[in-house]
Amino acid sequence: MPIVRVGPDRDDAGWRSELGSPRHDASSSESLAADPQPLWRADAGRAVRAGPAIGSSVVAVGTSDRNVVLLDRTDGVRIWRRHVPGTVAAGPLIDDDAVFVATQAVPDGRVLALRLKTGVPQWSVRTGGVSAGLALTDSVIVAATDRGMVVALDRRTGERRWERNLGRGIRAAPVIAATGIAVATIGDTLYWLDFGTGTIRARLATPGTILGSPATDGSRLFAGTTAGHLLAITLPDLTVLWDRPVGDAVYGAPALSGDTLYATTDRGTLWRVPLAAPERARSVALGVPFTAGPTPLANGVLVAGMTGDIMLIDATTDSIRWRTRRRAPIEVPPIVKDRELFIVTGNGIVEAYR
Numbered sequence: 001m002p003i004v005r006v007g008p009d010r011d012d013a014g015w016r017s018e019l020g021s022p023r024h025d026a027s028s029s030e031s032l033a034a035d036p037q038p039l040w041r042a043d044a045g046r047a048v049r050a051g052p053a054i055g056s057s058v059v060a061v062g063t064s065d066r067n068v069v070l071l072d073r074t075d076g077v078r079i080w081r082r083h084v085p086g087t088v089a090a091g092p093l094i095d096d097d098a099v100f101v102a103t104q105a106v107p108d109g110r111v112l113a114l115r116l117k118t119g120v121p122q123w124s125v126r127t128g129g130v131s132a133g134l135a136l137t138d139s140v141i142v143a144a145t146d147r148g149m150v151v152a153l154d155r156r157t158g159e160r161r162w163e164r165n166l167g168r169g170i171r172a173a174p175v176i177a178a179t180g181i182a183v184a185t186i187g188d189t190l191y192w193l194d195f196g197t198g199t200i201r202a203r204l205a206t207p208g209t210i211l212g213s214p215a216t217d218g219s220r221l222f223a224g225t226t227a228g229h230l231l232a233i234t235l236p237d238l239t240v241l242w243d244r245p246v247g248d249a250v251y252g253a254p255a256l257s258g259d260t261l262y263a264t265t266d267r268g269t270l271w272r273v274p275l276a277a278p279e280r281a282r283s284v285a286l287g288v289p290f291t292a293g294p295t296p297l298a299n300g301v302l303v304a305g306m307t308g309d310i311m312l313i314d315a316t317t318d319s320i321r322w323r324t325r326r327r328a329p330i331e332v333p334p335i336v337k338d339r340e341l342f343i344v345t346g347n348g349i350v351e352a353y354r
Contacts, residue, residue: 005079007058007070007117015053015060015094018133018173019333024215024255024293030336031299032312034322036353039340040076044069045348050091050133051332052344053099058116059342060099061350062088068101068114073340076352082119085110090133090173091332093141095155098122102130102143111143111153123158127151133173133213135181142181144170150183150198164198166191172253173213175221180236182221184210190223192236204238206231212253212293215261224250224263230273232261244278246271252293252333264290264303270313272301284318286311295333302341304330310343 020026045063053060058079059071064087070079086105093100099114109129113122128145135142140152140161146169152161168187175182180201181193186209192202208227215222220241221233226249232241248265255262261273268288273281288305295302297312300321304310308326313319328347335342341353 005077007079007119008056009117010097011055011058011094011116013056014096015055016136017093018091018135018213019051019253019255019293020054020335020337022175022177022216022218023257024213024253025257025296027302027336028257028296028298030297030339032297032302032322032336032341033339033354036322036341039352039354042071042076042078042350043348044071044350047346048344048348048350049087049089049331049346052335052342052350053092053094054335054337054342055094058094059350060092060094061344062090062092062101063348064088066103068092068099068119070099070116070119071350073352076350080119082114082121084112086129089131093134093136095136100134100136100141102127102134104129104131104146106146109145111141111151111158113158125153125158125160132170135174135176137176142174142176144174144183146170148185150174150181150193152198162196162198164193164200171209171211172223175214175216177216177218177221177235182214182216182235184214184223190221190233190238192238201236202238204233204240207243208249211251215254215256217256222254222256222261224252224254226251228265230254230261230263230271230278232275232278242278244273244281246281246283251291255294255296255333257296260296262294262296262301264292264294266290268305270294270301270303282318284313286313286320291331292333295335297336302334302336304332304334304343306330308345310334
């Protein structure tokens with residue numbers, strides 16, 4: 001009789017938001033070894049365009065060939081693979097006993113809750129194609145579609161709570177903070193929606209399109225735009241606190257660490273912006289095009305580029321402390337958790353180092 005591997009019944013740590021936390025600082029207390037050594041390498045599928053969800057004992061990834069794959073964190077061995085109805089363009093989330101994922105198929109894009117143990121669907125709801133990351137709370141999961149619909153679903157059952165049509169497509173994950181949800185559209189507009197009803201409470205025209213998920217500290221939102229601006233915006237009124245031009249498009253999600261905002265640009269620049277004094281921002285040109293945002297660590301900042309280059313930048317001197325390269329582009333930020341480095345490349349390879 002063949003041996004069938006199953007995942008854990010639940011994951012108490014989970015991975016409840018895109019990049020691991022609303023601030024995008026899931027790795028900020030971690031340090032990377034001076035010369036990280038490989039632990040394992042796994043082939044997840046044809047291509048992976050979105051970040052992994054890293055649980056206590058598992059890693060979940062979604063692929064362009066319409067699969068969600070659960071890997072063992074210890075050795076990278078595949079636990080299960082579940083076929084889903086469409087390309088997975090945004091990273092999955094892990095919470096308790098479920099893996100949440102959205103698909104990009106047109107017109108039958110769906111949000112699904114899969115059992116963490118087996119990958120069997122708990123529920124599946126048609127929403128339209130979704131390229132943006134999902135947003136999750138204890139009670140609801142919020143999806144934003146390629147056609148501009150924001151949909152709130154019951155976390156346990158998938159039942160529709162409400163939906164709101166914003167008229168233009170959405171690429172950045174919705175951000176839940178306080179009593180509302182911030183959603184940016186490709187129409188260069190940021191909206192603040194009521195958490196309970198989806199009613200539009202405020203809106204703001206932005207200087208360029210927000211494509212990377214904004215970071216938040218709960219009372220402020222921090223976003224980068226395709227027109228080369230880093231913005232600090234108050235919640236819930238959507239007032240611009242400051243606007244720091246950086247001279248080039250920001251495609252990836254910025255990250256908050258302590259009192260500093262980190263961001264990367266399309267032409268290869270890493271920016272550090274003090275929240276209280278954006279005029280004192282400093283930058284370092286790295287010569288690598290970035291579509292992934294940076295990963296702040298306790299001993300520097302990790303960046304990964306479309307050339308396959310991965311670099312650890314010293315927090316004080318801006319020098320490159322460690323560098324490696326892959327043959328495929330890297331479109332999502334590397335993650336360090338429990339001193340283990342996880343890298344996902346565009347050709348579907350997941351790697352772990354320590």
